[in-house]
Amino acid sequence: MSFKRVLIANRGEIAVRIIRACRMLGIETVATVSDADRDSLPARLADRSVCIGPARAAASYLSVDTVVTAAVGCGCDALHPGYGFLAENAALAEACEQAGVAFVGPRPATLREMGNKIRARTLAVRTGVPVVPGSGDVADYERAREVVHDIGLPILLKAAAGGGGRGMQVVREIDELRGAFETASAEARAAFGDGTLYVERLISNARHIEVQILGDRYGKVVHVGERDCTLQRRHQKIVEEGPAVLIPDRLRNGIRQAAVDLALSMDYENAGTVEFIVDQDRDEFFFLETNTRIQVEHPVTEALTGIDLVRDQLRIAAGEPLAFDQAQIRLQGHAIECRINAEAVYDGFRPSPGRIREWRPPVYPYVRLDTHCYPGYVVPPFYDSLLAKLVVVGENRAQAIARMQRALHEFSVDGIETTLPFLRALLQRPEYTAGAVHTRWVEAVIAEPDFADGLGRRDVQTIAARQPT
């Protein structure tokens, strides 16, 4: 069976991506838009669009009742939540179930189980997957002190209900612990309504590696390779690539197997990502968390395998079995994705909403661009700053980097500030090309006195790139 009409409970580039996947499958689409997104690209591309409320996300894209109402009212038989907003919200998945609308994602129980980071950790331990040395929930400062006594400093305090770095604190000295505990707990309570914390040993020289998995309703789980997302700023990924050629084969194979084991242990259905941290000093890997949704950086995997992950999400949700076995999945070449955000890097990454006057992406056979932007589009101030994801493939990492550098230089945007100049500078650094980086490397580079100054205002480099070569 297949769906007839899918509601897209999201906005921006991922809404565009889902609409295109639906169209290729012959499925009608209904885009949900806030007042601020009425003229957006998803609204234009979808077969219909329905306004679900005011600009403020809490009253529109984050309202479970409203999106379910829209799905039912528009006669949709499925709802795709994209990423962010309500994508990992078990209440939405349950409300869909009750309304007879298929939720394109894992079962509510899986969302709930993986949404609590402590329970996810416990499941990993039970499955034999290594977790970062640390604790279960720490009820108070005294308990946190005991844990620190056992595992040593430095540590990370993390929110059980967490995500996006909120409710997270690094503790390097024991006398910082009390203050950090209180701050993290208060932040977690404010952000997630749950102040529960747990402790992990801080791994200084770390790589972030994550495995894409797909599972169907009939107990079959495959991995679709991994992505290296070590380049981050404030826990937000900036550049992602795959496969993870910069870690030993033994670790890479172990991580892939661990992800499949974990997914099998919970009868994982639909697409998901199992995140790991690799300790580069000890050549060990540890489970971090499972993201129960399609991820921003999924095009990296698609570029390597030719698998359309969003299409497979829709097929799985419609009850179809996976159409391929593990042995049929081949990773070819090397892929890199850069996230282009509306931010002024020279001014402390200040958000830069506004009208895009010029939008000229590079066009090459090896370039893919996922975006909702176009010349004249007004980037609203209400949502995240992601404008586009630029993806390139090459035969190997060196070629992919060279192609990405070329593509970044030819990408020209005017009217708003973007992170393009920053990405150009970052990918030229010898540490990046050599792979000698860790998860806090980007922040160290930004902190260098000359780095941000050198980026200057606006896109001087694109002027040169526009000359015929």
Place this chain on the structure above:
Amino acid sequence: MPDLTFQDVLDILRLIDSGQFQELEIEFDGTRVKVTRHTGTTAGGTGPATESVGEVMQPPEPATVLDAQEQGAGPKAGDAQPSTSKAPAQRPLVEIPNRIDVKPPMAGTYYAAPAPNAAPFVDVDRRVRKGDSLGIVEVMKLFTPVLAPCDGTVRLIFVNNEEFVQSDQTLMVMQADA
């Protein structure tokens, strides 16, 4: 929005599905719900891309909502967006000695309190120290505090919680300590 429930919206959609009319407009408690049907294009999904089937609209003009809410409008209150939150208490315009206007660090959505159900950072006549948080401005998920520019007393508040503010907009007026 007043108490418009999930079920109400479904009932409204059913109503329009069962009738012959093109447009249905229901108004209650200052909220107007307008549903428009575009004939001949909804079936088969071949219609124009920007078509809307059901629109739940916020009150379009501030007039009706603000009438009920204005409790002594300050000079900027006319620009205020309709909001379901209570307008801040204000007093008639008077000369304020050592007047310092507080402006946001950037354009964005203003929050008067650190969390949805928490008490506001400041009220009128609150004493503050330089660097105290007076509010938060959010733009593209970046939250930036509005900080007191000096020691003094908050005398006027012109901004509503969750209002969109411009970078040159005066949010509050402080009386700086002499």
